[in-house]
Amino acid sequence: xxxxxxxxxxxxxxxxxxxxxxxxxxxxxxxxxxxxxxxxxxxxxxxxxxxxxxxxxxxxxxxxxxxxxxxxxxxxxxxxxxxxxxxxxxxxxxxxxxxxxxxxxxxxxxxxxxxxxxxxxxxxxxxxxxxxxxxxxxxxxxxxxxxxxxxxxxxxxxxxxxxxxxxxxxxxxxxxxxxxxxxxxxxxxxxxxxxxxxxxxxxxxxxxxxxxxxxxxxxxxxxxxxxxxxxxxxxxxxxxxxxxxxxxxxxxxxxxxxxxxxxxxxxxxxxxxxxxxxxxxxxxxxxxxxxxxxxxxxxxxxxxxxxxxxxxxxxxxxxxxxxxxxxxxxxxxxxx
Amino acid sequence: xxxxxxxxxxxxxxxxxxxxxxxxxxxxxxxxxxxxxxxxxxxxxxxxxxxxxxxxxxxxxxxxxxxxxxxxxxxxxxxxxxxxxxxxxxxxxxxxxxxxxxxxxxxxxxxxxxxxxxxxxxxxxxxxxxxxxxxxxxxxxxxxxxxxxxxxxxxxxxxxxxxxxxxxxxxxxxxxxxxxxxxxxxxxxxxxxxxxxxxxxxxxxxxxxxxxxxxxxxxxxxxxxxxxxxxxxxxxxxxxxxxxxxxxxxxxxxxxxxxxxxxxxxxxxxxxxxxxxxxxxxxxxxxxxxxxxxxxxxxxxxxxxxxxxxxxxxxxxxxxxxxxxxxxxxxxxxxx
Numbered sequence: 001x002x003x004x005x006x007x008x009x010x011x012x013x014x015x016x017x018x019x020x021x022x023x024x025x026x027x028x029x030x031x032x033x034x035x036x037x038x039x040x041x042x043x044x045x046x047x048x049x050x051x052x053x054x055x056x057x058x059x060x061x062x063x064x065x066x067x068x069x070x071x072x073x074x075x076x077x078x079x080x081x082x083x084x085x086x087x088x089x090x091x092x093x094x095x096x097x098x099x100x101x102x103x104x105x106x107x108x109x110x111x112x113x114x115x116x117x118x119x120x121x122x123x124x125x126x127x128x129x130x131x132x133x134x135x136x137x138x139x140x141x142x143x144x145x146x147x148x149x150x151x152x153x154x155x156x157x158x159x160x161x162x163x164x165x166x167x168x169x170x171x172x173x174x175x176x177x178x179x180x181x182x183x184x185x186x187x188x189x190x191x192x193x194x195x196x197x198x199x200x201x202x203x204x205x206x207x208x209x210x211x212x213x214x215x216x217x218x219x220x221x222x223x224x225x226x227x228x229x230x231x232x233x234x235x236x237x238x239x240x241x242x243x244x245x246x247x248x249x250x251x252x253x254x255x256x257x258x259x260x261x262x263x264x265x266x267x268x269x270x271x272x273x274x275x276x277x278x279x280x281x282x283x284x285x286x287x288x289x290x291x292x293x294x295x296x297x298x299x300x301x302x303x304x305x306x307x308x309x310x311x312x313x314x315x316x317x318x319x320x321x322x323x324x325x326x327x328x329x330x331x332x333x334x335x336x
Numbered sequence: 337x338x339x340x341x342x343x344x345x346x347x348x349x350x351x352x353x354x355x356x357x358x359x360x361x362x363x364x365x366x367x368x369x370x371x372x373x374x375x376x377x378x379x380x381x382x383x384x385x386x387x388x389x390x391x392x393x394x395x396x397x398x399x400x401x402x403x404x405x406x407x408x409x410x411x412x413x414x415x416x417x418x419x420x421x422x423x424x425x426x427x428x429x430x431x432x433x434x435x436x437x438x439x440x441x442x443x444x445x446x447x448x449x450x451x452x453x454x455x456x457x458x459x460x461x462x463x464x465x466x467x468x469x470x471x472x473x474x475x476x477x478x479x480x481x482x483x484x485x486x487x488x489x490x491x492x493x494x495x496x497x498x499x500x501x502x503x504x505x506x507x508x509x510x511x512x513x514x515x516x517x518x519x520x521x522x523x524x525x526x527x528x529x530x531x532x533x534x535x536x537x538x539x540x541x542x543x544x545x546x547x548x549x550x551x552x553x554x555x556x557x558x559x560x561x562x563x564x565x566x567x568x569x570x571x572x573x574x575x576x577x578x579x580x581x582x583x584x585x586x587x588x589x590x591x592x593x594x595x596x597x598x599x600x601x602x603x604x605x606x607x608x609x610x611x612x613x614x615x616x617x618x619x620x621x622x623x624x625x626x627x628x629x630x631x632x633x634x635x636x637x638x639x640x641x642x643x644x645x646x647x648x649x650x651x652x653x654x655x656x657x658x659x660x661x662x663x664x665x666x667x668x669x670x671x672x
Contacts, residue, residue, distance in 0.1 A: 236551065238550045247611070249472065
């Protein structure tokens with residue numbers, strides 16, 4: 001059985017310069033993949049012409065005349081740009097012509113258009129954004145929500161846990177993943193009201209609920225999944241990006257200080273590069289929009305060819321293993 | 337005019353082994369400081385005997401028979417241990433015998449006992465915990481609340497901003513500090529309900545309100561102060577500690593991999609140590625409990641002699657510059 005991926009080829013900071021080469025790499029790696037590149041056909045043909053060995057029989061170009069820009073307001077993206085590459089790519093999934101859609105475009109627009117076109121699954125009140133974050137154990141900690149829902153009720157957080165439970169089993173192959181609820185203390189009495197009530201509800205499910213976890217547990221890898229509202233999740237994700245950037249900036253600055261420290265940098269290159277590789281956010285590219293009637297993968301806007309490949313990998317795993325159907329089944333079983 | 341600091345000498349993971357040497361160092365550095373060491377007199381005398389050159393005329397030992405343990409429930413610390421070193425030290429401030437109290441003990445207990453003994457300032461509904469976090473600009477970003485208030489109303493966040501505004505002027509000497517409201521997008525429409533309303537209220541004050549900031553702005557140093565509720569603040573702080581620990585662990589691991597990489601580590605020692613020094617959390621030790629009728633400084637439980645010295649420094653600056661009185665004046669002016 002083949003997997004078809006619909007690509008918003010024009011999206012993100014770089015557009016086809018990144019998406020087309022990454023897709024060609026991916027097709028070479030996976031013989032069971034077909035790709036639908038959505039966007040300006042002239043531009044896409046031009047980009048493809050750089051890859052004379054690409055398997056053209058597995059590549060389809062689908063025309064879309066507009067592009068959702070990174071700073072387009074959601075309303076503009078949703079109501080005015082009805083022939084955007086993002087929207088046409090999502091429609092491929094709705095029509096059953098693709099198993100997943102991948103976009104590096106504007107997150108808010110991607111969520112809004114996906115909800116509008118695909119609708120949410122039965123039993124899911126609100127879709128959420130989930131991604132894997134590097135941890136000490138070398139696997140990723142899957143965290144959600146990362147910004148789709150700033151205000152959450154306890155029931156929403158429970159649904160996030162249920163969706164992530166299926167996602168991690170399907171995409172990472174982890175059986176019965178452990179689930180932590182992000183809180184400010186391990187003791188049951190701590191935390192805000194929503195978290196306290198969520199904890200009670202999660203204990204009543206048949207999920208592998210570990211209990212409360214704290215901020216540092218995300219990077220320790222205490223649990224496979226960490227659940228929080230989209231406000232907290234987004235702030236933590238961006239703060240972590242900021243801290244990592246500051247630290248690597250400081251390392252660069254100190255090694256660039258003089259010819260002597262530059263020499264030291266060359267001496268220490270191998271271990272430093274290994275560290276960078278191990279925490280390389282590009283390897284964790286590809287957030288999943290969970291709770292929709294279709295598989296939608298959000299790649300980082302600034303993703304390069306290497307990073308976009310990882311988003312394609314996530315989409316492929318989710319599509320091949322029928323993640324969305326399995327989430328739908330889990331919710332159907334829950335409501336029986 | 338001299339500054340008197342009351343020390344919960346028994347508190348924290350290490351007790352007098354850390355607090356007494358740090359205080360002796362500090363007395364040597366500041367001729368205008370007097371220190372009241374609170375705890376078991378025998379133990380404290382024994383610890384002081386290691387410092388024959390300490391200025392004993394500026395050291396007072398105050399007896400307290402109990403110690404608040406790091407895992408004592410707040411109720412136990414508050415109701416049962418009425419002769420704890422923490423409580424007796426706080427009472428020194430209430431009685432006007434000390435200008436500030438510093439403790440490495442249990443945060444929850446310190447806040448609860450401080451509120452009980454000292455009471456909050458007029459116009460302050462809830463005290464908050466503020467600390468400086470290293471940023472790219474090399475100064476600290478002062479962030480609050482870090483965990484005293486899991487659920488906040490907009491008015492509480494505005495009060496946090498007002499208190500931090502005075503604190504940063506007094507302790508860091510920054511005139512008219514800029515204030516950012518932690519949010520998930522710079523656009524006014526984004527964020528949760530509490531943050532949206534807080535933003536409106538902050539615009540109406542005469543504070544130097546910058547607007548919304550995101551998680552990465554904490555480490556960029558976009559504003560001098562970042563305001564958030566205690567749930568978000570605590571999670572971000574702990575997540576940052578976790579990430580920093582993971583990264584330094586990875587660096588150690590990679591440099592320890594073989595004799596060759598160990599040799600590389602020696603070559604790269606100087607820049608790596610400089611980086612560590614620049615982000616050393618010990619230099620930022622000393623969180624301030626704001627909004628009380630007295631100056632209370634919380635040192636990290638695991639603080640060593642070096643780190644505890646920085647907490648003493650913060651207490652000294654706050655005490656010398658009459659931080660609490662100035663916060664009280666700011667709130668009195670506000671309510672006129």
